[in-house]
Amino acid sequence: MDSMSCYVGLMSGTSLDGIDAVLVDFENASGRTLKTAYVPYHPEIKQTLLDLHFSKAGELEQSLLAANQLARLYAEAVNQLLDGTDVTPRAIGCHGQTIRHRPELGYTLQLNNPALLAELTGIDVVADFRNRDIAAGGQGAPLVPAFHQAVFADSDTPRAIINIGGISNITHLSGTNVTGFDCGPGNLLLDAWCERHTGAPYDKDGAWAREGEVSNSLLDKLLSNDFLQLAPPKSTGRDLFNMAWLEHQISATAQAKDVQATLVEFAARCISDAITRHCADVREIYLCGGGTHNGLLVQRLTHHLPHISAASTEKLGIAPDWVEAIAFAWLAKQTMERRPSNIPEVTGAAGPRILGAVYPA
Numbered sequence: 001m002d003s004m005s006c007y008v009g010l011m012s013g014t015s016l017d018g019i020d021a022v023l024v025d026f027e028n029a030s031g032r033t034l035k036t037a038y039v040p041y042h043p044e045i046k047q048t049l050l051d052l053h054f055s056k057a058g059e060l061e062q063s064l065l066a067a068n069q070l071a072r073l074y075a076e077a078v079n080q081l082l083d084g085t086d087v088t089p090r091a092i093g094c095h096g097q098t099i100r101h102r103p104e105l106g107y108t109l110q111l112n113n114p115a116l117l118a119e120l121t122g123i124d125v126v127a128d129f130r131n132r133d134i135a136a137g138g139q140g141a142p143l144v145p146a147f148h149q150a151v152f153a154d155s156d157t158p159r160a161i162i163n164i165g166g167i168s169n170i171t172h173l174s175g176t177n178v179t180g181f182d183c184g185p186g187n188l189l190l191d192a193w194c195e196r197h198t199g200a201p202y203d204k205d206g207a208w209a210r211e212g213e214v215s216n217s218l219l220d221k222l223l224s225n226d227f228l229q230l231a232p233p234k235s236t237g238r239d240l241f242n243m244a245w246l247e248h249q250i251s252a253t254a255q256a257k258d259v260q261a262t263l264v265e266f267a268a269r270c271i272s273d274a275i276t277r278h279c280a281d282v283r284e285i286y287l288c289g290g291g292t293h294n295g296l297l298v299q300r301l302t303h304h305l306p307h308i309s310a311a312s313t314e315k316l317g318i319a320p321d322w323v324e325a326i327a328f329a330w331l332a333k334q335t336m337e338r339r340p341s342n343i344p345e346v347t348g349a350a351g352p353r354i355l356g357a358v359y360p361a
């Protein structure tokens with residue numbers, strides 16, 4: 001095997017659960033995953049990152065210190081990945097940790113210290129994938145549709161790839177056309193509500209939600225949110241969907257488990273409504289991201305899409321937990337080869353752009 005065709009992908013997403021790391025050999029175009037590793041966030045760094053989503057005194061220094069801490073955790077993930085292999089990857093694609101995403105104001109911020117990561121690993125690092133697309137007038141997100149097209153497209157069958165992470169996003173693959181957009185909250189509200197009321201970081205398999213009853217009045221209120229009515233291109237994050245927003249929607253007398261049940265239904269409807277409205281020709285959906293492990297959420301989603309067959313991306317050859325990290329290995333490869341990797345129809349950018357900044361080792 002030639003190390004020069006190997007790339008590392010590091011994804012730390014909006015769920016704030018930790019770092020997904022993959023080592024991928026792109027000798028053939030769709031790639032072969034050689035190894036995976038996961039470095040969970042301990043509660044202190046998770047809280048620091050959560051706090052940094054909102055303005056408060058001292059946030060500039062806090063964010064720079066957190067960026068250094070993240071770079072050390074990314075390096076730990078890379079060490080775990082390369083341990084016992086003789087691979088020196090061509091580059092690491094490191095997404096960073098989104099703490100602000102305001103494309104309408106011209107910025108997005110993924111905390112990271114790629115210079116420190118290059119120093120600690122001795123490997124070229126590609127980082128800051130989103131800002132070039134925003135500079136070109138785009139949303140800077142979602143970026144995975146180009147990768148989905150490269151590895152999951154089928155010229156005969158229109159299909160959608162649905163990532164259920166902190167935020168859910170959809171890629172619509174129809175013939176040679178690709179569209180894609182964020183469709184609303186995935187796990188992020190479910191996790192936050194569950195943690196507050198049960199102490200557990202997430203509701204395993206939706207077990208607690210199954211004890212509650214869906215409140216139709218709350219569901220209608222949640223579904224009336226303006227973002228959900230917008231036509232793509234669109235992207236979102238904790239900037240909009242957060243606990244303060246949720247608290248504003250809930251009546252004081254609501255039972256906690258009923259709210260959880262309603263949030264699962266809301267997450268399912270954000271996806272199914274978007275498929276119905278924006279991806280009318282789709283007959284197959286493939287799921288990835290941590291939300292695929294929430295049996296209740298998947299059950300409710302498939303219930304709302306009775307004429308569409310549903311499977312995990314495993315069926316297309318990539319395990320659902322690693323799709324995003326592999327996408328960032330692929331995006332790094334695109335950057336190193338000076339190929340554009342945004343899709344203007346997805347992000348709304350003025351044209352194709354080479355994404356990312358390279359920090360040579």
Ligand SMILES: Nc1ncnc2c1ncn2[C@@H]1O[C@H](COP(=O)(O)OP(=O)(O)OP(=O)(O)O)[C@@H](O)[C@H]1O
Nearest residue numbers: 013014015165166167187202204205289290293294
């Ligand atoms: N067994 C499970 N039951 C229910 N939910 C689960 C389970 N396993 C994982 N999850 C959910 O998946 C989340 C992690 O998902 P994932 O790793 O896709 O998030 P992410 O990388 O932050 O995604 P994104 O970047 O797309 O926002 C957890 O926070 C949890 O909500």
Ligand SMILES: CC(=O)N[C@H]1[C@@H]2OC[C@@H](O2)[C@@H](O)[C@@H]1O[C@H](C)C(=O)O
Nearest residue numbers: 014098101141142143144165167169
């Ligand atoms: C700004 C940001 O970090 N967005 C993430 C987030 O998590 C899911 C969804 O919202 C998507 O827009 C994006 O991540 C994936 C990897 C993307 O860019 O395709």
